[in-house]
Amino acid sequence: MVHRPRRLRRSAGVRNLVRETHLTAHDFVLPLFVSEKLTARKPITSMPGVFQFALAEVADESQRAFDLGLQAVLLFGIPRQKDEQASGAHAEDGIVQQAVRAIKSKCPELVVMTDVCLCEYMSHGHCGVTRIDGEHFHVLNDESVELLAKTALSHAAAGADFVAPSDMMDGRVRAIRETLDENGFDQVGIMSYAAKFASAFYGPFREAAESPPQFGDRRSYQMDTANAREALREVALDLEEGADIVLVKPALPYLDIVWRVRERFGKPTAVYCVSGEFAMVKAGVEKGCFEERAAVLEIMTSLKRAGADLIITYWAKELAAWTRP
Numbered sequence: 001m002v003h004r005p006r007r008l009r010r011s012a013g014v015r016n017l018v019r020e021t022h023l024t025a026h027d028f029v030l031p032l033f034v035s036e037k038l039t040a041r042k043p044i045t046s047m048p049g050v051f052q053f054a055l056a057e058v059a060d061e062s063q064r065a066f067d068l069g070l071q072a073v074l075l076f077g078i079p080r081q082k083d084e085q086a087s088g089a090h091a092e093d094g095i096v097q098q099a100v101r102a103i104k105s106k107c108p109e110l111v112v113m114t115d116v117c118l119c120e121y122m123s124h125g126h127c128g129v130t131r132i133d134g135e136h137f138h139v140l141n142d143e144s145v146e147l148l149a150k151t152a153l154s155h156a157a158a159g160a161d162f163v164a165p166s167d168m169m170d171g172r173v174r175a176i177r178e179t180l181d182e183n184g185f186d187q188v189g190i191m192s193y194a195a196k197f198a199s200a201f202y203g204p205f206r207e208a209a210e211s212p213p214q215f216g217d218r219r220s221y222q223m224d225t226a227n228a229r230e231a232l233r234e235v236a237l238d239l240e241e242g243a244d245i246v247l248v249k250p251a252l253p254y255l256d257i258v259w260r261v262r263e264r265f266g267k268p269t270a271v272y273c274v275s276g277e278f279a280m281v282k283a284g285v286e287k288g289c290f291e292e293r294a295a296v297l298e299i300m301t302s303l304k305r306a307g308a309d310l311i312i313t314y315w316a317k318e319l320a321a322w323t324r325p
């Protein structure tokens with residue numbers, strides 16, 4: 001007798017039993033913006049429901065995230081002052097360093113990850129040290145890497161569990177790994193933004209982090225959307241240099257990259273569902289095009305199905321509630 005192929009979907013129980021991908025609060029990392037200029041939280045207009053927090057609030061917000069079941073946050077800092085050396089990025093009492101200490105003393109079990117980049121701290125808004133020659137500007141790779149390693153070290157000294165370099169300079173993972181090891185922080189991990197594409201979807205983040213480039217753009221150091229093999233080479237390099245988690249960013253337009261990175265390297269693979277992806281769904285919801293929860297769960301399930309072990313998302317708190325068994 002020949003069996004007719006069947007789909008098992010008789011009931012929710014049966015569907016659940018044969019489902020290949022399950023979401024839990026542990027899949028998600030919540031990005032938090034903390035500003036040295038604020039005394040109370042301030043909404044980010046292009047990202048409904050997302051805030052910049054004051055230093056005094058960030059530990060409470062982190063505790064709330066932990067109580068909801070999340071296990072990690074990713075911190076971004078907005079300094080009071082910017083300059084050409086990104087001094088605020090590596091200052092011992094910089095905003096991120098203070099925030100890490102505050103969170104760790106209130107909620108020691110929460111995994112604290114810190115974005116390591118210079119753009120929020122540079123008066124020109126680029127991710128590294130720049131030199132301008134007439135019409136052209138250059139990002140000076142090695143000078144930038146030195147500042148990035150210094151920044152990562154100061155985050156580790158404040159108590160960060162993971163540093164997440166998002167700048168895309170060459171050799172920064174190795175430099176950070178060596179600096180951390182030499183200073184006794186061999187237990188601090190590196191989540192590298194290994195495949196970071198030059199994307200239109202970072203738009204709202206530049207308001208959130210107050211870091212729009214004042215001239216030029218980031219295409220000289222972020223990757224071309226058209227290149228998948230290059231993304232794999234970047235990931236291979238970062239892993240060789242000592243990355244513990246590799247990150248693909250943005251998320252939805254790059255599922256093929258997530259899939260290939262996870263398949264090829266088998267290392268913990270994270271994906272960043274970025275500000276523009278968030279704003280896009282929010283806009284659709286506002287127009288009545290679809291229901292938020294269904295849309296977001298579909299996106300997150302797709303990211304995980306494509307191979308993401310970790311998803312950085314502005315919906316992390318909602319997702320902790322929506323995925324509760």
Ligand code: PBG
Pocket residue numbers: 115117118119120127166167201202203204205206218273274275276
């Ligand atoms: C750079 C950085 C950016 C994001 C995270 N880290 C912006 C950029 O590269 O322009 C974007 C995150 C988002 O859009 O949500 N420090």
